[in-house]
Amino acid sequence: MELAEVLKRRRSIRLYTGEPIATSVIDDLIDAATSAPSPLNSQPWHFHVALGTARKAVGEAVAQSTRFLEEYASILPAGQLEKAAEFYADLGNAPVVIGVSVPDSEDDVERTNRLVAAGAAIENLMLRATDLGFGACCITAPRWVIDEVKAALCVADDRVLAGLVLVGVPAEEPIPTERRRDAVTYLE
Numbered sequence: 059m060e061l062a063e064v065l066k067r068r069r070s071i072r073l074y075t076g077e078p079i080a081t082s083v084i085d086d087l088i089d090a091a092t093s094a095p096s097p098l099n100s101q102p103w104h105f106h107v108a109l110g111t112a113r114k115a116v117g118e119a120v121a122q123s124t125r126f127l128e129e130y131a132s133i134l135p136a137g138q139l140e141k142a143a144e145f146y147a148d149l150g151n152a153p154v155v156i157g158v159s160v161p162d163s164e165d166d167v168e169r170t171n172r173l174v175a176a177g178a179a180i181e182n183l184m185l186r187a188t189d190l191g192f193g194a195c196c197i198t199a200p201r202w203v204i205d206e207v208k209a210a211l212c213v214a215d216d217r218v219l220a221g222l223v224l225v226g227v228p229a230e231e232p233i234p235t236e237r238r239r240d241a242v243t244y245l246e
């Protein structure tokens with residue numbers, strides 16, 4: 059697929075068929091992710107691929123976050139709470155959940171650099187998933203249960219979990235989300 063087409067087609071998928079994904083596909087997605095740029099080519103990321111029992115454990119940890127959703131409701135569009143609760147109850151039936159972690163740092167610049175690199179890797183991964191006909195969604199909301207999620211993904215205490223990426227065969231075709239047109243200033 060042309061890059062422009064992939065960019066247009068990528069949507070956050072929150073409902074999956076549950077069909078398993080071949081390891082060769084996951085390897086391909088990780089290859090795409092690790093092609094991302096990083097400061098001084100430090101490649102600070104680590105990918106924690108949860109399948110089978112581990113995927114179930116991550117799902118159970120995230121499901122606990124539904125009891126905190128009332129707090130999240132204030133930032134959700136009206137009427138979205140029920141949908142969000144349903145989604146977090148089993149991560150939309152995604153067969154694969156990939157945690158992306160980076161080493162923590164006391165230094166703000168270093169921490170930001172690492173998280174930006176992780177973000178670039180996550181986007182590469184999601185675009186490649188779209189390119190191959192799969193769906194993906196990056197999530198960070200289950201922060202209330204972050205310790206439980208990190209434990210389920212075997213992320214060491216000295217690392218930050220930048221996000222979770224769900225991957226699977228889409229069982230929904232979301233309506234494209236609106237984009238702001240005022241997000242640029244040209245300076246001469």
Ligand SMILES: Cc1cc2nc3c(=O)[nH]c(=O)nc-3n(C[C@H](O)[C@H](O)[C@H](O)COP(=O)(O)O)c2cc1C
Nearest residue numbers: 068069070071072195196197198199200221232235
């Ligand atoms: C850093 C980051 C965190 C996100 N966290 C969540 C999340 O916790 N839950 C969720 O449902 N979607 C999450 N999303 C997906 C966004 O809601 C989604 O990208 C946005 O609404 C635009 O829709 P689109 O991805 O379909 O274009 C996150 C996206 C990013 C980049």
